[in-house]
Amino acid sequence: MSRSKIALIGAGQIGGTLAHLIGLKELGDVVLCDIADGIPQGKGLDIAESSPVDGFDAAFAGVSTEKDNVASYAPIQGADVCIVTAGVPRKPGMSRDDLLGINLSVMKGVGEGIGKYAPDAFVICITNPLDAMVWALQQFSGLPKPKVVGMAGVLDSARFRYFLAEEFKVSVKDVSAFVLGGHGDTMVPLTRYSTVGGIPLPDLVKMGWTTQEKLDGIVQRTRDGGAEIVGLLKTGSAFYAPAASAVQMAEAYLKDQKRVLPCAAWVEDAYGLDGMYVGVPTVIGAGGIEKVVEISLNKDEQAMMDKSTEAVKGLVAACKAIDGSLA
Numbered sequence: 001m002s003r004s005k006i007a008l009i010g011a012g013q014i015g016g017t018l019a020h021l022i023g024l025k026e027l028g029d030v031v032l033c034d035i036a037d038g039i040p041q042g043k044g045l046d047i048a049e050s051s052p053v054d055g056f057d058a059a060f061a062g063v064s065t066e067k068d069n070v071a072s073y074a075p076i077q078g079a080d081v082c083i084v085t086a087g088v089p090r091k092p093g094m095s096r097d098d099l100l101g102i103n104l105s106v107m108k109g110v111g112e113g114i115g116k117y118a119p120d121a122f123v124i125c126i127t128n129p130l131d132a133m134v135w136a137l138q139q140f141s142g143l144p145k146p147k148v149v150g151m152a153g154v155l156d157s158a159r160f161r162y163f164l165a166e167e168f169k170v171s172v173k174d175v176s177a178f179v180l181g182g183h184g185d186t187m188v189p190l191t192r193y194s195t196v197g198g199i200p201l202p203d204l205v206k207m208g209w210t211t212q213e214k215l216d217g218i219v220q221r222t223r224d225g226g227a228e229i230v231g232l233l234k235t236g237s238a239f240y241a242p243a244a245s246a247v248q249m250a251e252a253y254l255k256d257q258k259r260v261l262p263c264a265a266w267v268e269d270a271y272g273l274d275g276m277y278v279g280v281p282t283v284i285g286a287g288g289i290e291k292v293v294e295i296s297l298n299k300d301e302q303a304m305m306d307k308s309t310e311a312v313k314g315l316v317a318a319c320k321a322i323d324g325s326l327a
């Protein structure tokens with residue numbers, strides 16, 4: 001059986017980290033693509049030269065693509081997975097939404113390239129503002145909606161889990177957490193469905209293991225998790241945790257693991273929505289998004305979810321206003 005082929009569109013901070021992790025996990029051969037000539041080639045060669053040390057077998061090709069030149073995507077032909085990070089990241093003081101106009105124009109060429117050369121791929125979008133960009137990528141590529149998803153929930157939940165593990169001084173492995181909604185300031189960390197050793201967070205407050213005030217602080221820090229990293233790095237945004245999160249999703253697809261992972265998926269007939277991309281729990285297997293899991297929300301949680309979906313709808317409307325070809 002031949003190796004899987006994984007195309008990374010964007011070979012910047014996240015793209016390079018993705019390539020390295022994919023090599024270390026031997027998930028398949030990698031094609032790195034970027035408009036910055038030399039970067040995908042250099043990163044690919046550098047990682048390939050680390051393979052004898054770490055003992056993995058994978059090929060790394062670096063390819064220069066041109067914005068809006070669909071033919072330049074020919075090297076991704078037949079890719080099983082495409083992970084898209086092409087675009088620009090935030091700088092301090094910027095929100096993810098500030099990236100909308102520039103990154104939307106990037107999604108057009110990338111989506112058309114994927115639609116032409118990798119129509120059977122599972123596509124994971126990381127470019128921000130996430131929920132609007134994954135929608136645009138699906139529209140421009142024309143791929144089936146269950147095969148086009150956005151990476152946000154795994155990352156937001158990982159941040160939540162890490163902060164909780166720190167607070168409770170327990171292993172991150174024993175903390176599970178749920179974050180729903182859009183990947184922005186309105187995201188919805190769900191304390192009721194988040195647990196330490198199987199014990200829901202509200203019960204842990206009752207048990208006196210933490211206080212509601214501390215929990216509220218952790219929820220807010222989760223919402224601001226991306227901005228905290230941007231504030232520290234100053235020249236760009238987070239890349240290790242986003243890359244690890246997307247690789248988990250790619251692995252779930254390639255190995256048909258049926259993992260239950262939160263991600264920005266197309267939601268229809270659930271959560272009161274009639275068709276939009278937003279963060280929800282899903283099952284990822286060989287069919288891509290095989291199921292959207294609808295959990296019951298109380299009044300407060302539903303109100304937070306509604307606020308978040310409204311924010312995403314606003315971004316999608318802004319995309320349509322910029323590019324008239326988007327239905």
Ligand code: APR
Pocket residue numbers: 009010011012013014015033034035036039065066067068085086087088089090099103106109110126127128129236237238239242
């Ligand atoms: N086609 C291909 N690559 C492109 C294009 C394009 N049209 N436009 C930009 N790029 C490349 C850039 O040359 C750069 O190498 O995308 C890469 C982005 O890398 P970084 O600037 O290092 O950004 P990164 O931290 O990887 O984040 C990428 O993910 O988390 C989001 O908000 C973040 O939207 C940003 C994206």
